[in-house]
Every structure is written in structure tokens, then in C-alpha cells.
Amino acid sequence: xxxxxQDPAVSVALGQTVRITCxxxxxxxxxxxxxQQKPGQAPVLVIYGxxxxxSGIPDRFSGSSSGNTASLTITGAQAEDEADYYCNSRDSSxxxxxxxxxxxxxxxx
Amino acid sequence: QLQLQESGPxxxxxSETLSLTCTVSGGSISSSSYYWGWIRQPPGKGLxxxxxxxxxxxxxxxxxxxxxxxxxxxTSKNQFSLKLSSVTAADTAVYYCARSNAAYDILTGRSxxxxxxxxxxTLVTVSx
Numbered sequence: 001x002x003x004x005x006q007d008p009a010v011s012v013a014l015g016q017t018v019r020i021t022c023x024x025x026x027x028x029x030x031x032x033x034x035x036q037q038k039p040g041q042a043p044v045l046v047i048y049g050x051x052x053x054x055s056g057i058p059d060r061f062s063g064s065s066s067g068n069t070a071s072l073t074i075t076g077a078q079a080e081d082e083a084d085y086y087c088n089s090r091d092s093s094x095x096x097x098x099x100x101x102x103x104x105x106x107x108x109x
Numbered sequence: 110q111l112q113l114q115e116s117g118p119x120x121x122x123x124s125e126t127l128s129l130t131c132t133v134s135g136g137s138i139s140s141s142s143y144y145w146g147w148i149r150q151p152p153g154k155g156l157x158x159x160x161x162x163x164x165x166x167x168x169x170x171x172x173x174x175x176x177x178x179x180x181x182x183x184t185s186k187n188q189f190s191l192k193l194s195s196v197t198a199a200d201t202a203v204y205y206c207a208r209s210n211a212a213y214d215i216l217t218g219r220s221x222x223x224x225x226x227x228x229x230x231t232l233v234t235v236s237x
Contacts, residue, residue: 033223049221
């Protein structure tokens with residue numbers, strides 16, 4: 001099955017921009033979705049498809065994709081954006097299998 | 110507003126079967142637009158997809174768990190369930206149920222599959 005690889009941790013100064021990447025072969029076929037997870041809480045969908053935000057997600061969150069890499073960008077990071085972020089996509093086998101990325105811990109300084 | 114709620118024992122003995130149910134409210138589990146999934150997260154670790162089910166009963170499982178997993182649906186109760194057999198301490202995790210949605214981009218011909226609604230999660234500990 002496919003794997004999705006993310007950097008374990010990144011940090012960003014308050015108000016600055018941070019990009020989180022997700023790499024995997026399945027991303028050549030499917031868009032990634034992105035989830036924010038704060039301690040003790042369920043994941044929350046923040047980006048899906050080419051660059052779609054669910055209702056209630058701030059527009060400082062955006063997504064992009066190129067080749068086998070998907071990116072989540074937080075433009076003007078806020079203290080409340082400190083969390084774990086996971087990417088997710090369908091497995092490239094075409095067998096309706098799902099895979100999650102390894103996760104990135106974002107620290108806002 | 111769609112809501113999902115997991116329920117089931119919080120403690121399971123090694124070698125026994127873990128059983129959880131997800132109750133869906135505010136929407137129908139029989140909608141042809143969605144799949145319904147189980148995802149778990151061991152303490153301090155990342156998310157792992159367990160499997161998904163369609164209202165018709167079609168199922169898809171993580172190959173690493175397939176031999177031990179059964180997911181079923183009860184449309185009359187608007188619920189779907191997870192059974193994981195022969196559990197060990199490695200199965201200790203927070204278990205989430207979620208709705209799986211899809212979007213298709215006409216311009217690029219690519220699809221996106223995503224979990225847009227999640228339950229709050231339930232911790233299941235495997236211990237004697």
C-alpha cells in the first residue's frame with residue numbers, strides 16, 4: 001500500500017507563513033486532504049481537493065499540489081494554529097484504501 | 110448538523126474482540142454519497158485508517174488489519190460497527206468514526222476523498 005511522508009515538526013513565528021508538505025505516489029492520482037488535531041481532540045478537516053476549505057476554516061489555510069507532493073500553507077500563523085497536521089489520500093492501488101500521513105507538529109513561536 | 114458518536118467498552122482483555130458502534134445523527138447513513146469509516150490513534154502516535162463501509166454493505170479494510178477486522182452497517186438504526194478480533198496491547202488506541210466524502214475536479218480529472226465529520230473518539234485499552 002501507499003505511504004505518505006511528512007516532516008515530523010516545523011516551527012513558525014507568530015504572524016509568519018509556514019508550509020507543511022506531504023509526499024507519496026498516490027498524490028499523483030488523488031488530491032490530499034488535510035486535518036488539524038489539537039491535544040485531546042478529534043481531527044478537524046481544514047483543506048480538501050485542489051484547495052477547498054470547509055465552512056468555518058480561516059482563509060489563512062490553503063492547499064496546493066505538484067507531482068507527488070501536496071502542501072498545506074498557513075499564511076499569518078496564529079497561536080491557535082499550533083497543532084498536529086495530517087495529510088490523507090486514497091491509496092494509488094485503486095482499491096478504495098485510505099492512507100494517512102505521518103503527521104507534522106506545528107509550533108507557533 | 111451531522112454528528113457521530115462512538116460507543117462501546119473502554120477496556121478489552123487480550124485475545125478478545127473489540128466491539129464499537131458509531132451512531133449517526135442529523136443525517137442518513139443510507140445516503141448514496143458517502144462512505145463511513147473507522148480510524149484509530151495509539152497514544153502519542155499518528156492516525157491509522159482501519160476500514161470503511163458503504164450503506165449497501167460494501168467494505169474496504171486496511172490490509173494490515175484485514176484478517177481481524179469486520180465492519181458492518183445497520184441502516185435501520187443509522188449505525189455502523191467495528192469488530193477487531195484477537196486484540197493485543199498494540200490495539201490500545203483512541204478509535205474514531207468518521208464520514209468519508211468525495212469531490213471531483215472536472216478541470217484536472219482528479220478526485221479527492223476526505224473525512225469531513227468525525228466523532229469525538231473513544232479510548233479503548235487492551236489489558237488484562
